[in-house]
Amino acid sequence: MAVTVPVQIAPMELGDIGAIQEIERLSFRTPWPSYAFEQELTSNRLARYVVARAGTAVVGFGGLWLMVDEAHITTFAVHPEWRRQGIGRRMLVSLIESALALGAARMTLEVRAGNADAQRLYAELGFAEAGRRVAYYTDDGEDAMIMTTPLLRSPRMARALWAARRRIAGGEMGDGR
Amino acid sequence: MIIALESASTDPSLALATADGGLIAEDGWSGGHGQGRELLPRLLALLAAAGRPLDGATAVAVGIGPGSFTGLRVGMSLAKGLAFGLGLPIVGVPSLQGWLDAEPDARAAIARAGAHDAFVLVRGAAEPAIVAEDALPAGARTDLVAAPTELAAAFALRGARSPVHAAAAIARLAADRLRAGAAGDDLRTLEPRYLRLPRGLDRPPLEPIRWL
Numbered sequence: 001m002a003v004t005v006p007v008q009i010a011p012m013e014l015g016d017i018g019a020i021q022e023i024e025r026l027s028f029r030t031p032w033p034s035y036a037f038e039q040e041l042t043s044n045r046l047a048r049y050v051v052a053r054a055g056t057a058v059v060g061f062g063g064l065w066l067m068v069d070e071a072h073i074t075t076f077a078v079h080p081e082w083r084r085q086g087i088g089r090r091m092l093v094s095l096i097e098s099a100l101a102l103g104a105a106r107m108t109l110e111v112r113a114g115n116a117d118a119q120r121l122y123a124e125l126g127f128a129e130a131g132r133r134v135a136y137y138t139d140d141g142e143d144a145m146i147m148t149t150p151l152l153r154s155p156r157m158a159r160a161l162w163a164a165r166r167r168i169a170g171g172e173m174g175d176g177r
Numbered sequence: 178m179i180i181a182l183e184s185a186s187t188d189p190s191l192a193l194a195t196a197d198g199g200l201i202a203e204d205g206w207s208g209g210h211g212q213g214r215e216l217l218p219r220l221l222a223l224l225a226a227a228g229r230p231l232d233g234a235t236a237v238a239v240g241i242g243p244g245s246f247t248g249l250r251v252g253m254s255l256a257k258g259l260a261f262g263l264g265l266p267i268v269g270v271p272s273l274q275g276w277l278d279a280e281p282d283a284r285a286a287i288a289r290a291g292a293h294d295a296f297v298l299v300r301g302a303a304e305p306a307i308v309a310e311d312a313l314p315a316g317a318r319t320d321l322v323a324a325p326t327e328l329a330a331a332f333a334l335r336g337a338r339s340p341v342h343a344a345a346a347i348a349r350l351a352a353d354r355l356r357a358g359a360a361g362d363d364l365r366t367l368e369p370r371y372l373r374l375p376r377g378l379d380r381p382p383l384e385p386i387r388w389l
Contacts, residue, residue: 035210043211131388138377146386 005055007087009094012049012061014041019058020051027077029139040074048098052078052087062091064099064107071099073109076118085173088121093164096125099152106149110136113143122147126160178229179236180220180259181348183340184252185244185272186288186325187212190344191220193227196235198352202227205341207326213251220255236361237265238351240272240343242369243296243305244288246378249369257364266361268351271370273298273305276323278346280338285317287324287334290373295332307373 012020017037024031040047040063049063062076073095078088099107110133111118119129127147136144150156178201181192189212190205204223208215224231239256242249249272260267273286277300280286288296290307298305299314308314310332321336329337355361373379 039210043214129389131386133386134384136383138380 007052007054007059007085007090009050009052009090012037012041012051012063014038016051016058016061017041020061023058023061023077023079026080030137032075047074048095048102050091050094050098052082052091054082060087060091062095064095066099066102066104069103069105071095071102071104071107073107076109083117086168086171088118089124089164090168092121092125093161093168096149096152096157096161105151105153107152108146108148110144110146112137113145119145119147124160125164126150126157178233179238179348179352180234181238181344181351182216182220182252182256183240183272183275183344183347184212184216184248185240185242186248186340187245187327188325188339188341189216189248189252190341191216191223192344192348193223193229194345194348194352196352197356198349200345200348201229203342203345205339205344207339207341209327212245212248216251216255231259232263234259234263234265236268236351236355237263238268238270238344238347239367240275240347241269241367242272243290243372244272246371246375249371253367253369257367260364266355267364267367268354268359269362269367270347270350271298271305272343272347273323275343275347275350276340278350279340279342280321280323282321283323283338284320285314285322286340287313287317287322287328287332287337289325289328289331291375294373295328296372305372 017034020037021034040049046066047063051058052060059082060078064071064073126149129145130148131146133144135141179194183190187209188207192203193201202223204219237256237260239252256267273288276286277283284300286298290296293310295308296305297308318334319336322334323340324334324337326339
């Protein structure tokens, strides 16, 4: 599908949860229940969640928790029909900017060991494999790869962010291969 | 004064009672999934409203489940923190026993055990059973039972009454035990009785992380 409407990254709102549940269902074997998102939005002061909107439609979402000085990406997905258009990159840059604004020193996340597309995006933004949680996912026993960034205020992260923003400004899609 | 906490469901409760179990003040509410956040502020408000300082406490009573995994962890953590910090005995009381004691006419206490099952303690039975929603005992949907508001709606328990007075009953049951000369439970080893762990926890512990 070609992008025909501009995609905006914005804070997640309660009214987005229905659309998010659909993306969850299409993306994850074990989706979060809707009340988990409601709770994150209404009562978790250490959480930040964003959505990608194409017009009025929610086509992606992601979020993080600030734990002391580390921002942990808790969930991240783009609607299958909207993938490979750079939407994930824009959401991830937005989350990194949130982490910086919250004063986080580093970021971390878990990703399925077999999810090469997601790992490529994270690697582009400075995340590198730090370890594995063996048989982490309860639905099929897949390993989780732990990926972390260097210090967010390091020159390496600044370069990665600068390059990603340039690709976003240039309208580049997907992973640019 | 006994401080009692019961947080095995989305309808938690708190009570202050005399050493012989007489009720001083109580609070109970339908808290949804945020029940854990409310326990401590509500306890402090209850103490203030009753004009009772925290250091007037002589024992802590806590519902030990089975029921909500996170609710029980939060309640147990708070109870242990109070007992440890104030140097008080702690008494764990089976939650559903407390629910039945709080509703003398209820035939059973029914708590959520995951998406499709319930913990059911029939009055007179020694232990709760894990029962599927479609295998609830006869009368569970029509007779008076003690069950949280959320579960009553989800499982169509039309005679359900919320266990909002359960903490007061747990204080009474704990008082009985302490008056009988029991020393209370071991603060180091007391833990919730889950009977069944949530999905993802009901498996052997994960291997240690393999750091690169």
